[in-house]
Amino acid sequence: MTETTVARWLTVAVGGGSAEDRPVSRHRLVVRVLALALLVAGVVMLCGGLVAQRLADAQAVSTASRRAEILALDVGQPALQDGLVDGSASAVASLDRVVRAHVLGPGIARVKVWNQAGRIVYSDEPRLIGRTFGLGDEEEHALLHGGTHADISDLAAPENVYDRSNGPLLEVDRSVHTPDGTRLLFEVYFTYDDVRADAGRIWLGFAAVTGVSLLLLLAGLVPVIRSLLRALDRGRQQREMLLLRALDASDAERRRIAALLHDGPVQDLVGAGYHLGAASSAVGGTDAADILDTAETTVRGTVQSLRALLVDIYPPALDRAGLGAGLEDLAAGARTRGVPVSVVVDPRVSLSAEGDRVVFRVAREAITNGMKHGAGAPISVGLADEGGATVLTVHDDGPGFDAETLLAKPRNAHFGLRLLRDAVSEGGVQAELSLRSAPGEGTTWRLTIRE
Numbered sequence: 001m002t003e004t005t006v007a008r009w010l011t012v013a014v015g016g017g018s019a020e021d022r023p024v025s026r027h028r029l030v031v032r033v034l035a036l037a038l039l040v041a042g043v044v045m046l047c048g049g050l051v052a053q054r055l056a057d058a059q060a061v062s063t064a065s066r067r068a069e070i071l072a073l074d075v076g077q078p079a080l081q082d083g084l085v086d087g088s089a090s091a092v093a094s095l096d097r098v099v100r101a102h103v104l105g106p107g108i109a110r111v112k113v114w115n116q117a118g119r120i121v122y123s124d125e126p127r128l129i130g131r132t133f134g135l136g137d138e139e140e141h142a143l144l145h146g147g148t149h150a151d152i153s154d155l156a157a158p159e160n161v162y163d164r165s166n167g168p169l170l171e172v173d174r175s176v177h178t179p180d181g182t183r184l185l186f187e188v189y190f191t192y193d194d195v196r197a198d199a200g201r202i203w204l205g206f207a208a209v210t211g212v213s214l215l216l217l218l219a220g221l222v223p224v225i226r227s228l229l230r231a232l233d234r235g236r237q238q239r240e241m242l243l244l245r246a247l248d249a250s251d252a253e254r255r256r257i258a259a260l261l262h263d264g265p266v267q268d269l270v271g272a273g274y275h276l277g278a279a280s281s282a283v284g285g286t287d288a289a290d291i292l293d294t295a296e297t298t299v300r301g302t303v304q305s306l307r308a309l310l311v312d313i314y315p316p317a318l319d320r321a322g323l324g325a326g327l328e329d330l331a332a333g334a335r336t337r338g339v340p341v342s343v344v345v346d347p348r349v350s351l352s353a354e355g356d357r358v359v360f361r362v363a364r365e366a367i368t369n370g371m372k373h374g375a376g377a378p379i380s381v382g383l384a385d386e387g388g389a390t391v392l393t394v395h396d397d398g399p400g401f402d403a404e405t406l407l408a409k410p411r412n413a414h415f416g417l418r419l420l421r422d423a424v425s426e427g428g429v430q431a432e433l434s435l436r437s438a439p440g441e442g443t444t445w446r447l448t449i450r451e
Helices: 026-079 091-101 137-145 190-280 288-312 316-322 323-335 353-373 403-408 417-427
Strands: 010-016 108-114 121-123 149-153 169-176 183-190 341-345 379-386 387-395 430-437 442-450
Touching: 010 091, 010 341, 010 403, 010 417, 026 091, 026 149, 026 169, 026 183, 026 190, 091 121, 108 417, 137 183, 137 379, 169 190, 183 190, 288 316, 323 341, 323 353, 323 379, 341 353, 353 379, 353 387, 353 442, 387 403, 417 430
Parallel strands: 341 379
Antiparallel strands: 010 430, 108 121, 108 183, 149 169, 169 183, 379 387, 387 442, 430 442
């Protein structure tokens, strides 16, 4: 049993899909620019917000540190007495009055004063006075070398047993000294909710400035976008003008070359054919007559080939009488070479000049391929309007070929296939070229154009 290969349609080329050839959409451009601007603004707001939050937290802590330093040096230190280190009740009471009158208040939960041994010599919580817990390295450094140290308080530590109900606290340490020069550590505990509130207010200020700046930037993009759109319009108009000029120049050059061939070599060869025919008649019946007849046949074949080439270079029927007449010219050229070609054109078909050119070029190359590889089999050309799409089909009943293998290896494709692809991809219209062929099943080309 012989296995039959069923050919299927394969896409060869698609035209009109190149981003370089499509006109720039004003709406799409504006949407993309605004989307990009909003994306950049969002990233800036997010990054700026994170940075502003950190700066606000640092600024709030710095503000609390300066406040604690002022309270320690300007309020607490003048109230210190020498007897405080030894546990003098009067010294403790004197400092307690000052602390409760001028230090404790909204935002401050606790005050402690430590000596170098890590013993609390004063606290507004009397149960802590006289107890020893020790100092950390940073607290000890602040005590011995001066300066201010701020950190989140560890409420799990034993010295903070009475502060756990107050929530997170920010403790700020500042070195002070008694009248006799004894160094003590003045420690103020700020409620962290107030610190966060201060940071929030600072962050809102940063966010407001950033937001207003971004809004002004977006507003400034409006005239830039307008200017860009005007420049795009001018560029498109110039591009269209250059394209029209290039097409006109190409048509003019094609007409010039066609005229030179028609009025020069073609006419000369026609005249030479007449002379050869006359010479053959004059020496009829001799060996020279046979040679002259052969030369005349060759010249006439060359004239036919040149006339077919003239149609390819500049099809006058396509320019004057339309696409149907141009396809008939292509068919007539093939018929002169002994290949029967039939053409059926739907009268409803109406294409732009660019569409006509693409159809003509594809039909020309498909017919040429059919003549070269179809073993002289008949070729049928059809052009129809199929529900908003114009469809060109070129079919030959030749031996066919393995289309899948050929398209899978484009480097090995013959020159005609490359010309067909170029005709579709560079035609400037929305088009798709498909191929169906298999050994023993002939070849069919299908071009679909949507305008």
